[in-house]
Amino acid sequence: xxxxxxxxLAIESMKDAEVLGGHNYINNVIEGVTIxxxxxxxxxxxxxxxxxxxLYSIRNFTDKEQKDFIAQLAxxxxxxxxxxxxxxxxxxxxxxxxxxxRMPIIQLPQEVPFVDVMYPIMGELxxxxxxxxxxxxxxxxxxxxLSLADKGLEKIIHTLEELIGNPVALFDRNFSxxxxxxxxxxxxxxVEKVHFYxxxxxxxxxxxxxxxxxxxxxNIKGHQIVVPIETLNHNKMYLLIGEINKSLGELxxxxxxxxxxxxxLELVKQFAVAEVENKYKNDLIEELxxxxxxxxxxxxxxxxxxxxxxxxxxAAVLFKINRFTxxxxxxxxxxxxxxxxxxxxxxxxxxxxxxxxxxxxxxxxLWKVEEASKDDVSWMDEITKTSExxxxxxxxxxxxxxxxxxxxxxxxxxxxxxxSYREAQDALDLGATLNGLDxxxxxxELGIFRLLRHIKDSTALxxxxxxxxxxxxxxxxxxxxxxxxxxxxxxxxxxxxxxxAKLLFVHYKTVVYRLDRIKEITGMDFNDSEExxxxxxxxxxYELIQRExxx
Numbered sequence: 001x002x003x004x005x006x007x008x009l010a011i012e013s014m015k016d017a018e019v020l021g022g023h024n025y026i027n028n029v030i031e032g033v034t035i036x037x038x039x040x041x042x043x044x045x046x047x048x049x050x051x052x053x054x055l056y057s058i059r060n061f062t063d064k065e066q067k068d069f070i071a072q073l074a075x076x077x078x079x080x081x082x083x084x085x086x087x088x089x090x091x092x093x094x095x096x097x098x099x100x101x102r103m104p105i106i107q108l109p110q111e112v113p114f115v116d117v118m119y120p121i122m123g124e125l126x127x128x129x130x131x132x133x134x135x136x137x138x139x140x141x142x143x144x145x146l147s148l149a150d151k152g153l154e155k156i157i158h159t160l161e162e163l164i165g166n167p168v169a170l171f172d173r174n175f176s177x178x179x180x181x182x183x184x185x186x187x188x189x190x191v192e193k194v195h196f197y198x199x200x201x202x203x204x205x206x207x208x209x210x211x212x213x214x215x216x217x218x219n220i221k222g223h224q225i226v227v228p229i230e231t232l233n234h235n236k237m238y239l240l241i242g243e244i245n246k247s248l249g250e251l252x253x254x255x256x257x258x259x260x261x262x263x264x265l266e267l268v269k270q271f272a273v274a275e276v277e278n279k280y281k282n283d284l285i286e287e288l289x290x291x292x293x294x295x296x297x298x299x300x301x302x303x304x305x306x307x308x309x310x311x312x313x314x315a316a317v318l319f320k321i322n323r324f325t326x327x328x329x330x331x332x333x334x335x336x337x338x339x340x341x342x343x344x345x346x347x348x349x350x351x352x353x354x355x356x357x358x359x360x361x362x363x364x365x366l367w368k369v370e371e372a373s374k375d376d377v378s379w380m381d382e383i384t385k386t387s388e389x390x391x392x393x394x395x396x397x398x399x400x401x402x403x404x405x406x407x408x409x410x411x412x413x414x415x416x417x418x419x420s421y422r423e424a425q426d427a428l429d430l431g432a433t434l435n436g437l438d439x440x441x442x443x444x445e446l447g448i449f450r451l452l453r454h455i456k457d458s459t460a461l462x463x464x465x466x467x468x469x470x471x472x473x474x475x476x477x478x479x480x481x482x483x484x485x486x487x488x489x490x491x492x493x494x495x496x497x498x499x500x501a502k503l504l505f506v507h508y509k510t511v512v513y514r515l516d517r518i519k520e521i522t523g524m525d526f527n528d529s530e531e532x533x534x535x536x537x538x539x540x541x542y543e544l545i546q547r548e549x550x551x
Contacts, residue, residue: 002029002250003124005080005104008050013116014108017082021095022104028079033121035114042072050121052114054084067097074101082106082117132254139163139255143262153266154179160259164252165245170263171238173345178237185242188212191221223247227260231267239263278357281306285357285364289316291418299414308355313369316408316420317383318428319347319390321361322437323401339394339401346393346403350386366417369410380442383407387440395438402438406431409443426450433544449540461545465538468522468531473542475521483521486514491536495526 005026008014019026031048034041039057051073058069073081081098083090085107098105108117146156153170157179161168167182177186191211207227213219225248227239239260241248248256284302293299303310321339340361347356347363355366369379387405394403406428408420423443430449431441443450465473472484486504490511493499501511518524525531 003121003128004029005050005106007124008080008117008121009106011117011120013112013120014106016109016112018107020090020105020107021099022080022102025102025104026080028102028104030079030121030125032125033118035118039069042069042076045076045078047077048079050080050082050117051078052082052084052108052117055090063091063093066091066094070094070097070101070103074098074103078103080104080106082108084108084112084114085110132250135251136254136258139258143258147262147265147269153263156259156262156266157181160241160255163255164241164248166248166252167242167244168259169240169242171240173236173238175238182242182244184216185214185240185244187216188214188224194223225256227256229260229264229267231264231271237263237267277306281355282357282359284308285355285366288366288414288417289364289421291415293415296414309368310355310414313410313412314355314414314417314420315367315369315379315383315410316417316424317365317367317387318406318421318424319343319363319365319387320404320406320428321401322404322432339398342394342397343390343403346390349393350390364421379410380407380444384440384442391438391440404428404432404437405440407440407442407444434540449544461541465541466531466534468524469535469538469542471522472518479517483514483518486511487518487535488539490515491532491539495532 005028008030009017009019009026029048030050032046033050033052034045036051036053036057039061041051045051058066061069070081081103083105090105090107095105142159143156146159157168157170158181161181167180167185169180169182169186170178172178180186189212191213194209194211207225210224210226211221212224213221223243225241225243227241229237229239231237239256241256280302284299284306287293287299300310321343323339340358343363344358347365348354351365355368357364367383384407387403387407391403391405394401406424406426408422408424408427411417411420427441427443427446430446431439434449435441472480472487475483486500489503490497490500493503497511497515498508501508504511515526519526524535
């Protein structure tokens with residue numbers, strides 16, 4: 001499609017022209033043509049021109065001035081210098097400088113008028129521009145029709161492949177493939193990022209070229225053009241074109257540009273629809289967790305409209321976004337938006353068909369528990385493993401935030417969902433106090449601490465710490481912390497000394513010695529099961545009070 005110096009040399013008026021230098025660069029693209037009237041021509045050209053000259057205006061230039069002149073033209077991306085033949089020879093210095101600057105020097109016979117070169121170039125450029133405009137309109141109309149017909153992302157991608165003759169794929173911000181025309185190209189490994197273009201004549205979207213290899217195609221290497229597509233809500237997609245069959249030409253880039261625009265509009269439309277749908281979902285879940293259900297039939301009708309199956313058993317699971325560090329005011333909103341988006345993306349990635357809504361920094365999931373897996377181990381393991389994966393995905397993106405998880409119990413009817421939701425809230429609140437801001441806590445694991453949730457003044461719990469434990473807490477020696485840690489680990493290991501020593505990274509005899517010291521200080525009887533239960537509860541109460549003080 002582009003007009004090149006090679007094409008120029010093929011026209012009738014150039015049949016006797018001679019390429020004196022820059023033979024390797026005759027594929028330079030021509031974007032215009034002009035006659036040089038003065039030595040300051042570099043100030044008035046846009047780039048890509050063929051410059052016609054007799055060199056008269058620089059006849060008195062020194063060798064250095066000639067070098068600088070050619071360098072200025074090269075900096076403006078002049079395609080070629082066409083010099084009319086005259087009595088003086090063109091200096092080798094000029095030719096060498098042009099060669100180094102990738103600019104062909106062509107000598108034109110004296111009898112050929114400049115207009116015989118200018119008019120064919122201008123005619124070809126005009127014809128090509130008309131062709132481009134016609135093609136642009138045709139392609140624009142085609143992609144517009146796809147958008148209006150609501151054909152979706154897949155149809156846009158396959159249409160682009162038909163137009164450019166190369167495989168095309170759309171990836172999300174984590175470079176997970178959303179849709180592809182050639183499955184073997186969905187997986188690739190980066191070899192080198194070659195060029196980045198903010199804007200070019202061929203494609204208005206910022207884009208870059210990269211070299212990749214394809215593991216599923218015997219690790220063959222190839223070029224890709226990557227077009228980042230910005231959408232709403234800090235989202236970003238990547239349109240990838242694999243130059244497998246041919247390099248993209250000017251008309252291909254027109255198709256890519258229109259496809260990118262069409263994809264951007266489609267993603268905006270999907271976002272708008274999702275916003276309405278999310279509000280509908282949030283309202284429905286709010287009705288379920290509040291227990292203010294006026295009509296069971298109406299609830300099921302609303303759920304059917306958005307494809308939710310409310311039959312069966314559910315457990316409420318809450319995901320809360322916590323920040324570990326304070327941020328300045330102007331950064332707080334950006335961090336909140338980004339962390340919310342990442343959590344939303346991670347949860348929906350692992351629960352693509354989940355019943356999910358959110359309020360501010362809290363995501364509410366009604367987790368479907370299959371009939372065959374209602375025992376505590378299986379359904380709880382599934383929730384815990386998925387929650388850990390969600391936490392890791394978010395943590396990998398933003399280090400200063402954590403996703404905390406609270407898990408309610410299983411209920412067998414939607415009318416009981418408020419109970420599971422309250423349990424998940426209790427697990428979330430107590431989990432933060434007992435286990436930290438990045439914990440996964442199930443209500444069923446809280447044991448006696450379920451009662452503590454309803455005690456507003458935690459210091460009132462001091463009376464439930466047994467006297468023997470208080471003796472150790474009041475012990476003022478330097479090794480008090482080691483003794484307290486040893487006691488807690490010993491009890492957590494069901495009074496297994498060997499296991500406690502392993503967890504504490506100390507010798508077996510060290511644990512025995514510390515336990516003997518604890519007996520001397522407190523008078524504890526490790527064989528008294530009731531006293532040991534009191535001590536265990538006392539340690540939890542002490543930990544709860546300490547965390548409350550830290551908060």
